[in-house]
Amino acid sequence: MSVEINPKYHLAYFNMANLYFSQLQYEVALENYNKCLEIVPKDEESLLNRAITFAALKNYQDSLSDFNAVLALNPNNPHVFFNRAQVYQKLGIIHKKFHIGMFYFAELDYKRVLEYMPQDQMTMMRLGDTFGFDINNPGRSMFKRLQFAKKLARTKYTLPDLSYDYNALEPYISAEIMQLHHQKHHQTYVTNLNNAMDKLSTAFTKENLESQISLQQAIKFNGGGHINHTIFWTNLAGKRNGGGELANSILIFLILIDDLKAAIEKQFGSVDQFKTAFNNHAVSVQGSGWAWLGFKTDSKTLQIATTANQDPLQSTTGLVPLLGCDVWEHAYYLQYKNVRPEYLKSFWEVVNWKNVTQRYHDAVQKV
Numbered sequence: 001m002s003v004e005i006n007p008k009y010h011l012a013y014f015n016m017a018n019l020y021f022s023q024l025q026y027e028v029a030l031e032n033y034n035k036c037l038e039i040v041p042k043d044e045e046s047l048l049n050r051a052i053t054f055a056a057l058k059n060y061q062d063s064l065s066d067f068n069a070v071l072a073l074n075p076n077n078p079h080v081f082f083n084r085a086q087v088y089q090k091l092g093i094i095h096k097k098f099h100i101g102m103f104y105f106a107e108l109d110y111k112r113v114l115e116y117m118p119q120d121q122m123t124m125m126r127l128g129d130t131f132g133f134d135i136n137n138p139g140r141s142m143f144k145r146l147q148f149a150k151k152l153a154r155t156k157y158t159l160p161d162l163s164y165d166y167n168a169l170e171p172y173i174s175a176e177i178m179q180l181h182h183q184k185h186h187q188t189y190v191t192n193l194n195n196a197m198d199k200l201s202t203a204f205t206k207e208n209l210e211s212q213i214s215l216q217q218a219i220k221f222n223g224g225g226h227i228n229h230t231i232f233w234t235n236l237a238g239k240r241n242g243g244g245e246l247a248n249s250i251l252i253f254l255i256l257i258d259d260l261k262a263a264i265e266k267q268f269g270s271v272d273q274f275k276t277a278f279n280n281h282a283v284s285v286q287g288s289g290w291a292w293l294g295f296k297t298d299s300k301t302l303q304i305a306t307t308a309n310q311d312p313l314q315s316t317t318g319l320v321p322l323l324g325c326d327v328w329e330h331a332y333y334l335q336y337k338n339v340r341p342e343y344l345k346s347f348w349e350v351v352n353w354k355n356v357t358q359r360y361h362d363a364v365q366k367v
């Protein structure tokens with residue numbers, strides 16, 4: 001109906017396209033994405049969804065073109081590189097003359113994904129598919145794949161890049177805090193984690209059980225610090241990128257995302273009531289730690305929790321982390337001194353709800 005009232009309303013076409021896609025009506029979905037993009041030619045989400053629609057229609061050439069357009073708008077999204085790599089592989093299989101080149105491009109894209117997510121097993125395996133791929137001898141490819149996956153499994157942990165500038169969260173979180181927090185604090189956890197893992201590897205080689213046990217605390221603390229901060233950075237977004245905005249169901253990568261807003265309202269009464277409850281937990285953390293919104297897999301419900309120090313949520317409570325708030329003083333002291341509630345007030349202004357919603361959807365789908 002909204003299309004008849006206002007034909008220029010591109011979101012109506014976008015939502016209709018998503019709906020048709022979810023019903024597997026790809027041709028009609030494509031028509032609606034086309035209309036949407038006629039109105040807003042550089043709409044990243046429409047281009048992305050159309051790219052995947054083209055892929056679903058086995059039109060890999062146009063799919064590739066749209067993925068390229070998305071990456072021209074936003075070159076920091078590992079999921080787009082992952083999708084484009086798959087399209088390159090499809091093109092390599094269809095056009096045998098070009099398979100070496102296509103698989104090489106796919107390899108580059110998968111490696112790019114691993115820069116953002118160094119331990120992602122799926123990407124490692126897909127990369128192995130491209131590495132030494134022999135179209136006439138898939139068995140050889142499998143052998144190479146396993147070799148390569150083993151090699152990559154020993155990759156060192158690295159500091160992930162932020163997808164935004166240090167000043168992107170101002171005035172709510174200052175550039176100075178973000179830079180120190182990322183470059184100094186998080187980097188220290190990564191460095192110490194790698195050192196501990198090296199020592200653990202030596203301890204395993206020497207079958208030194210005492211040494212293996214003594215390293216557990218360092219691995220928990222620094223590994224937890226790495227896990228927690230890696231989640232935290234993606235949980236944040238500047239105002240210009242939708243920070244603080246929680247919308248109803250959205251579509252990412254052609255999948256209707258489970259509606260986190262509705263789940264919060266159902267469980268906590270309203271989003272504001274949820275924020276108040278979350279803040280109460282965050283304020284109650286004695287000393288250093290984290291406040292979380294987690295997903296309880298057995299009851300499929302949301303739960304607010306806190307963890308001490310750098311204890312990672314899932315390892316210590318079983319909850320799947322959706323949203324983390326770092327309440328260590330290093331996260332806010334330079335700007336808010338010891339007034340944690342003021343920091344929490346600002347925190348909600350820069351929550352990347354899209355990311356939190358995507359995490360919720362992924363957690364629900366895995367149950």
Ligand SMILES: [Fe+2]
Binds near residue numbers: 229331
């Ligand atoms: Fe921190």
